Amino acid sequence: MRKSEKPSFGLLDGLKVVHSSSVVAGPIAAELMAENGADVIWIESKRALDTNRGKGGMGAESERRNMRNISFDIPTEEGKKILRSLLEDADIFIESSKGGQYKRWGLTDEVLWSWNPKLVIAHFSGYGQSGDPEYVSRGCYDPVCQAFSCLMHLNGFADREALPAREIPSDYLSGLTGFGMCLAGVMKARETGIGESFDLAQYELAIRYQNQRPMDWLVRGVPSPRVGNHNDVTAGWGAYTCKDGNAVYLMFLGPSVMEKGLRLFGWEFGSELFPKTQNFAPLATEGGKMLEEAVTKYCAEHAAVEVEEELCALGVPCSRIMDYEMAAEHPHYIARETFTEWEAVDGRKLKGVNTMPKVTNHPQQIWRGCPTPGMDTDDILLDHGFDAEEIKALHEQGILRN
Template sequence: MRTSTSASPLAALDGIRVIEIGTFISAPFAATLLADFGAEVIKLELPDGGDPMRTLGEYPPGGDSSYWWSAMGRNKRSVALDVRTPQGRDILGRLLEKADVLVENFRPGTLDRWGITREWLREKSPDLVIARISGYGQDGPWRDVPGFDRNAQAFSGLVYVTGEPDMPPQQAGLPVCDFNAGLWSAFGIVTALLGQLRHRQPGGNEIDLALYETMLPFLKDMPQRFRHQGRVTQRTGNTPDYVSPGGSYRTGSGEWIFISGTGDTVFRRLMHAVGRPDMAESEQFRQNKDRVAHRPLLDGAINQWLLARNTDDALAQLQAADVPAVKIQSIEDVMTHPQVLARGNFLDVPDHGEGDVCMPAPLPRMAGMPAAVRWPGEHLGESTRRVLREELGVGEEEFARLQALKVIGS
């Protein structure tokens, strides 16, 4: 565990201004990734409550927002602004005049109903990169269907192939589509900005990403199996259907490890390690397709060997044989593992004078112009006064009037 560091003097995205009008995970995560590398992110939240992410998960003692919010809101300035009102939209327009990126994840048409149309955005900032994330995309017959992460997992084909064959389909234990949407969007935003810079093309780009689309590139050969062979991939649980041996195995001490016997050379090393050199050299298991066909025989030999050993001994012998094997880790195992500690994968960040808050370190690591956590998620509206008064020149009387109308909060 390491403490946070100050921002690099050469932050890669320094000078890029991002306006985030997002809630929950996907758009906020995209903006967090950009902010980690130095982009100036202004997060607009409704004055009455702000982003619902503030209320998700566990809270620090006496805190008014969750630990998760401290991580997701890091490096951003919170401006409490009701963009649904004419006055709020006017302020948004003034902010956009100096912005490079707008990222949002409302249902298609929502911003249009508030008067924040594509034409209005282009009028305010002709070169603006607009990133839109929604359940099913900005067009198509399902455009207006509501969808959250778990819906996207189910729709994408991920849930159908997750779980044991004789049990109900199983969603992932984490919101993988939401987080992947943030990753894809941040990649798209940086690509659009780089494209504009390299090719000197006037006019901003627009990114349209559906939550379910974020999993389609991860479906390996499932689309090809169906298109060319008419085969529908089914659930195989913890046992991959395309390679053998490999999967989750229980040790004699009752813990679970994951072994990958992928490839002819690794397979032979694995079978020698578990005391079955005969299987390693048998013609019956020469190719991967043969090993898949005879999986029960291989798994039986591996299980017999593992049940006679505790987890530490089994892993030590497998790793000594250069076989990819690892304990299936809990969060306690992850956060106390020497490799994770050596890599500094988690940070302790001072949080508003109320102690430190733990959060994942920014990724990816870069030797030059690295990412950094400069501050945790702000209180709702913490930067409203500074942004409106100092940057937009809103007078004190006007500021007070907007507060009274509940257009802004601070």
Template sequence: MGRRCLRVSRKMALRGLKVIDCATLFAGPLAATVLGDFGADVVKVEHPKGDPARSHGYAKDGVGLWWKMLGRNKRCVTLNLSTPEGQRIFRELAREADVVIESFRPGTFERWGLTYEVLSRENPGLILARVTGFGQKGPYKNRPGFGTLAESMSGFAHVTGQPDGPPTLPPFGLADGIAALATACAILIALRAREATGRGQVVDLAIIEPILTMLGPQPTVYDQLGIVQQRSGNRSVNNAPRNTYRTRDGRWVAISTSAQNVAERVMKLVGHPEFIQESWFATGRGRAEHADELDEVVSRWIAERTQDEVIKEFEKAGAAVAPIYDISDIMRDPQYQALESITTVDDPELGPVKMQNVLFRLSETPGEIRWPGPKLGEHNREVYAALGLDERDLKELSAKGVV
């Protein structure tokens, strides 16, 4: 899995697709990672100082661990796009590319002479994916844009947390991750359109939008009923019982009763079938309005049993339950092991490294992790040689701060 082999299996769906990833941090680069996992030739263009993701989060012996996952399946080159020579080299790279992914503040690519009009003049089939916090237009377009701001402005933080507590942000890049998947999807849609028209186009993705879509019907509910959803902790406004519950051995489980028949099974299991006869129990919304009553009997039953006992009894009853896992639990879980959700990749700096596998399984064109995140500028010679630059050229460009 971790061999430094640039050959791509003929069975990989995106074999032959050439992608330039000059985005920074997470949303744009993760979209490129997804494409690379399924065979795209991704060239990561970084400033000579390196992408900030290389030093983000935990490190071992000075080697950034997040980068190993984010930079996998990418060939890494350095290039200073703020210099005229860097811009010229970038245009040469883009001339042969199918996709360019960038995440600079709106107007930056234009200031560098790298507009879509310029890039597409010699490559009319190019897809330019622009991933920014607030999109390419509007009053906020020039604001710094990070996932945290999207989680705040999308309504996510407002509905997350306990009713009497503050709005709560996720402790990881949720909005960036959702935006990355949306970007990868948008690129594939644009490529499909290119098959029909022969022309590329610009993808304008604002990180504030995909996470808003994930929040469900809130805009429609507000439009039609004037209701603003409030924080409800781990409860749902749409059904109950739905919460996290502590077991006798101090561990936790979560249950969901989105389906009516599952809600009925839960109440029978915990010894209170009489609730099922209540008129309000017949709808998820009605059950949510009586969440205190339902949680009381469910939590009492769960508190009398260990986590293993609770899961065993729920499974026997055909009710939905899951343990609350930390990452150590995930690494040991037999279902994740059966799916090979966590895989081991050989890394020349760290040795064997475990990380998330490719996102999904395809029966005929599976994805693959061919190598983890490379060193800064590791592929300069290889990539730039294809543009006619030799060792002496690279030394001169390095001395000028271009690569």
């Protein structure tokens, strides 16, 4: 597909993004740009396919929409020439490799800026581009990152081994952060004419988004134990099994919630048992113990849908613990078109999560499914000044995926 064939739409129409990242963190940043109208060129290694194409292929179908794909070996001399042609007029370049890989290939930020001074460069890696050399050179996947970033230590039950949180949250946190930082970099580059480079160490982003937990230890010396599916301080906060065997998650938290929710059990917020000096009922107090027992008993005597409806009517945040089958049939999911359908490049009908958030004036689109490896190689090279004979020669030399 030639650039001229790409539809024009969205908040990022006119932005050019080149990414040679794989699996999730880097590609999700590029994917969000593609869904918002950017022209995203995905460089896929000629030597090894993106791991996200495995496991049934739905990972790639979900997170590589709206992209054009070119497949070649970057570190070869010919590959570097192709990369230069792609980056000379690009706004953003995203890569995800072990720390220092591009430097070892002779492709430092300074080299890339000599090609394009305004280029915004995002380096995604598990441990960063600098630091302890033993760690910088390590490979990393999301669960390993969770282990190193202390995130895994927070998840699970106190009497069992720590658990990785699904579904790959540190990858998505990194991708979302990279998405925002790249666009901020473009804004500044357009103002100053000077590009930027970001060192996105996945473990740092995973620990950045742990709320007060790191400071609880660093400032107060207070550890954060694993609490399972119930809050360890507050009554009426957690998962509860209902009469029909299904479960809900609910939270008695906040003055309005306490005031309205306690009425279900005939209690008053502001009484001696539930003083207004606290916006929740501590488990260690008599009122907290009573509330926890009452909520547990109430849920055991009612079906999950009844619990959800009655508590929500009172203003207590509560939801059944949904699975994908339930979500696909839920009226709110349907009303907001949370799931949508699109066509794969081979004509198959696919259904998955829609673009989001909803945009009023310049909405996103899904105009193309995940491209096959090297699907757009020749067209992309034609767009960047290569002629048919040059492209043929690159194929014959084995530089390009045939």
